[in-house]
Amino acid sequence: MRTRLTGTRRRRWRGFTLVEVMLVTSMMMTILATFAVGIRAGHAATEEMQRRSVLTVMSGDLMDRLYQINFGTVADPDASEEQLTELFDDDDVLGSISLSSMRVAPGVPGHSFQLANFEYGGNWEVRVTGDLNNDGDEDDSLEGREDLMRIDILYNGSLVLETIRTAPLS
Amino acid sequence: MTTHHLTSVNKQRGSVLPICLVMAAGVGAMVSTYLGRALVEQNRVIKKASIERAQWRSIGQLEVSKNQINNSTYTDGKNDIIQQALLSDPPFIPGTPVIVEEVGPERWYRLVSVAVVNGHVGSTMTYVRDGTSYVAYNYYVERHNLGISGSPRGKVHSNRTLEFFFSDGLYQDPVSASEGFLYLNGATPDNTLFLGGADPVCGTKDLLTTIDFDKLKTDAIYQAAPGLEAEVTFTADKQARIDLYEPPSTISYSVQTTKSVYDHSEFQLVTKTKYTYQWRWVDVQKSRLVWVEGSQEVSAQSTDGYWQTETYVEKEFKLVAVPSGTYVQWEWVDIYTTVVEEEWFTTTIPESLVSTEIRDSNGIFYFEGRIRSLKGELNGKVTLVSDSSVKVTDNLVYVDDDGDSAFLNGADPSQDYLPNPDFQRLGHGLGIVAKGDILYSASGPGSFEVNASMISTDGVVGLEGISVDDDGNFALDGTVTATPLESLRRFGSLMSAKRPISSLVDAAGNLLHGFQEGDSEYDGGMMSTPPPGFPSEPMPYYLASFISKAGLGGGDGGLTYAGTGVWDPQMNPLVEETALVEVIEFMDDSDTDFDWGSENTLDSLKECRIAKVVGLAAE
Numbered sequence: 001m002r003t004r005l006t007g008t009r010r011r012r013w014r015g016f017t018l019v020e021v022m023l024v025t026s027m028m029m030t031i032l033a034t035f036a037v038g039i040r041a042g043h044a045a046t047e048e049m050q051r052r053s054v055l056t057v058m059s060g061d062l063m064d065r066l067y068q069i070n071f072g073t074v075a076d077p078d079a080s081e082e083q084l085t086e087l088f089d090d091d092d093v094l095g096s097i098s099l100s101s102m103r104v105a106p107g108v109p110g111h112s113f114q115l116a117n118f119e120y121g122g123n124w125e126v127r128v129t130g131d132l133n134n135d136g137d138e139d140d141s142l143e144g145r146e147d148l149m150r151i152d153i154l155y156n157g158s159l160v161l162e163t164i165r166t167a168p169l170s
Numbered sequence: 171m172t173t174h175h176l177t178s179v180n181k182q183r184g185s186v187l188p189i190c191l192v193m194a195a196g197v198g199a200m201v202s203t204y205l206g207r208a209l210v211e212q213n214r215v216i217k218k219a220s221i222e223r224a225q226w227r228s229i230g231q232l233e234v235s236k237n238q239i240n241n242s243t244y245t246d247g248k249n250d251i252i253q254q255a256l257l258s259d260p261p262f263i264p265g266t267p268v269i270v271e272e273v274g275p276e277r278w279y280r281l282v283s284v285a286v287v288n289g290h291v292g293s294t295m296t297y298v299r300d301g302t303s304y305v306a307y308n309y310y311v312e313r314h315n316l317g318i319s320g321s322p323r324g325k326v327h328s329n330r331t332l333e334f335f336f337s338d339g340l341y342q343d344p345v346s347a348s349e350g351f352l353y354l355n356g357a358t359p360d361n362t363l364f365l366g367g368a369d370p371v372c373g374t375k376d377l378l379t380t381i382d383f384d385k386l387k388t389d390a391i392y393q394a395a396p397g398l399e400a401e402v403t404f405t406a407d408k409q410a411r412i413d414l415y416e417p418p419s420t421i422s423y424s425v426q427t428t429k430s431v432y433d434h435s436e437f438q439l440v441t442k443t444k445y446t447y448q449w450r451w452v453d454v455q456k457s458r459l460v461w462v463e464g465s466q467e468v469s470a471q472s473t474d475g476y477w478q479t480e481t482y483v484e485k486e487f488k489l490v491a492v493p494s495g496t497y498v499q500w501e502w503v504d505i506y507t508t509v510v511e512e513e514w515f516t517t518t519i520p521e522s523l524v525s526t527e528i529r530d531s532n533g534i535f536y537f538e539g540r541i542r543s544l545k546g547e548l549n550g551k552v553t554l555v556s557d558s559s560v561k562v563t564d565n566l567v568y569v570d571d572d573g574d575s576a577f578l579n580g581a582d583p584s585q586d587y588l589p590n591p592d593f594q595r596l597g598h599g600l601g602i603v604a605k606g607d608i609l610y611s612a613s614g615p616g617s618f619e620v621n622a623s624m625i626s627t628d629g630v631v632g633l634e635g636i637s638v639d640d641d642g643n644f645a646l647d648g649t650v651t652a653t654p655l656e657s658l659r660r661f662g663s664l665m666s667a668k669r670p671i672s673s674l675v676d677a678a679g680n681l682l683h684g685f686q687e688g689d690s691e692y693d694g695g696m697m698s699t700p701p702p703g704f705p706s707e708p709m710p711y712y713l714a715s716f717i718s719k720a721g722l723g724g725g726d727g728g729l730t731y732a733g734t735g736v737w738d739p740q741m742n743p744l745v746e747e748t749a750l751v752e753v754i755e756f757m758d759d760s761d762t763d764f765d766w767g768s769e770n771t772l773d774s775l776k777e778c779r780i781a782k783v784v785g786l787a788a789e
Contacts, residue, residue, distance in 0.1 A: 045211075053219070056218055060222050147241075166237035169240055
């Protein structure tokens with residue numbers, strides 16, 4: 001019942017040549033590496049997009065708050081830590097802070113804070129100045145006025161949103 | 171068999187490479203797909219962030235333009251910054267890339283701001299009226315204190331003291347006074363809430379004396395002849411009946427008469443008659459009372475007859491003087507001259523109807539005399555101006571084409587005074603501007619309803635029969651019988667030099683004269699389109715801003731621009747804009763003198779397109 005193999009057939013079933021194995025192995029490694037790099041890059045990009053998306057939403061919310069508070073006057077005392085906390089905390093009560101009370105001189109860092117439970121951490125900064133074109137002075141046209149201020153929102157030192165707000169008519 | 175095995179082995183050896191290639195291609199496709207999706211997501215997020223950023227920039231630009239407009243001077247009642255922009259091409263607000271254009275209704279403009287970040291557009295627009303109509307005030311009193319309570323909407327101001335009555339007052343719009351606030355009858359600073367700002371030390375305002383009556387007269391489509399009194403009745407068919415009366419008058423006339431007037435005396439010869447006395451029979455006239463029966467007179471003492479005086483002649487023998495000749499003697503004689511004198515008499519001429527006119531109830535009607543009667547159903551937009559006073563003699567209400575009134579229950583104080591949901595307001599509005607008093611007739615309906623915004627520049631707005639002196643003290647003036655009335659319901663604003671008084675009570679709080687209760691509703695609807703010529707403060711008035719994420723020139727609610735600064739007549743009045751647009755030209759670069767100092771400056775605006783409204787979506 002047992003069939004004996006001929007010499008030729010025994011040689012052909014011996015396995016792959018070294019060249020074949022090396023070729024296949026290198027191809028598989030290349031494929032897997034490409035796959036891994038691609039997946040990783042895509043994942044990183046997605047993560048970054050997710051982060052930027054959240055930053056956009058968050059900065060928009062902060063700007064909304066800065067537009068809702070009273071404009072105030074130059075006589076308003078500087079904003080306190082409590083007022084800033086009330087303004088940027090997680091409820092809709094914005095407190096008594098005014099935009100004028102947050103004003104700083106051109107080139108001077110604004111009010112910095114960190115958001116609790118913000119998954120990306122980092123430092124936020126709100127800078128309110130009379131420097132409309134952000135060139136470090138308040139000497140240009142329309143600059144330095146009490147009724148016109150530029151608002152910048154920065155995240156980890158990078159500008160995310162900027163706008164200008166004028167005092168309401170009395 | 172052998173051949174078969176060999177063939178099989180050869181096929182097995184040759185399949186490894188293709189399998190690897192297929193796997194590589196598959197993995198490559200999967201990676202490409204994954205990275206592609208990541209790229210799409212990245213673009214989406216970048217777009218979202220860019221639009222958000224562009225939006226806030228466009229808002230900022232709009233704010234700068236508003237700041238310019240707010241601080242602008244005015245010439246002939248027009249905002250210089252807006253006028254300057256309209257004359258430029260493109261019509262940018264100076265120093266900004268914000269475009270201004272007329273939108274049709276008088277003094278209304280649209281401001282459009284566009285910003286671009288990474289090729290993504292954010293845009294913001296708002297409507298602005300270059301003057302804030304006086305109808306913004308619910309109450310304004312220039313010379314006296316003003317007392318208020320409840321939760322009135324609209325601005326409230328007194329150049330003297332503002333008196334708040336009762337607790338829980340709620341004021342949602344600016345409240346101001348020049349001489350402070352006073353809290354009375356339970357009102358306190360703690361239970362009185364100001365949501366629109368409160369200024370108890372506001373500077374005095376001068377809104378009434380600055381009203382330009384000459385301009386109103388020039389702009390009037392109807393002017394009553396001088397010296398006539400008017401009765402104006404509005405009718406629901408969009409017309410106004412104007413009856414002009416020559417008022418009752420007293421005229422004087424002269425009659426010439428001659429009179430002898432003593433001039434001097436002369437000493438001269440005068441011929442005199444000489445008399446002698448003789449006894450003679452002469453006729454002597456006598457009288458006696460006789461009883462007459464029958465007829466009756468007032469003087470009769472009896473119903474059967476009366477006494478009457480009767481004369482008769484009787485001969486008597488008497489000593490009488492009889493002329494017997496003449497003689498001449500010197501004596502002083504008075505000499506008189508005849509003079510013509512003019513004597514003046516007066517007579518009263520009753521009033522007379524001079525003319526009756528039917529006019530469309532639109533435009534400015536100017537009366538130099540008083541409007542002694544004003545009433546009716548107004549289906550239009552009118553400003554009545556009088557150099558004298560105005561008396562509202564009956565209900566004065568807005569009605570639409572279907573006859574629906576603006577408010578419900580105006581004559582039924584037992585029901586709430588509520589806006590009528592069936593009323594279709596298509597520019598309804600009545601402004602009354604008078605130099606004298608504007609009075610509700612004391613003989614008018616007991617439940618009075620008045621739809622109008624009223625200004626008395628030198629008098630009072632109140633009930634007939636109550637006088638207010640220069641110090642703001644008030645009392646019955648005696649011109650009418652003191653009459654308690656049921657209610658007054660007013661829809662519109664009230665401005666006067668003197669304190670508005672419509673009810674008088676005695677020391678015990680009993681109503682002596684006037685309305686038992688009142689209800690006033692602020693007419694905010696007239697803020698956007700006030701009655702023609704109704705005065706405005708030199709202060710811009712903005713509607714809420716519209717923010718678009720769709721950019722310009724496209725569907726999806728993208729903002730639009732007419733391009734030439736001239737109103738497109740196809741555009742509906744305010745607010746209802748959105749939708750169909752047509753690209754017509756490219757915007758030139760702005761001459762802006764500020765920028766955002768980041769990678770995307772406003773220079774990129776030149777890539778923006780300007781669109782033109784060609785139709786509007788229905789609400």
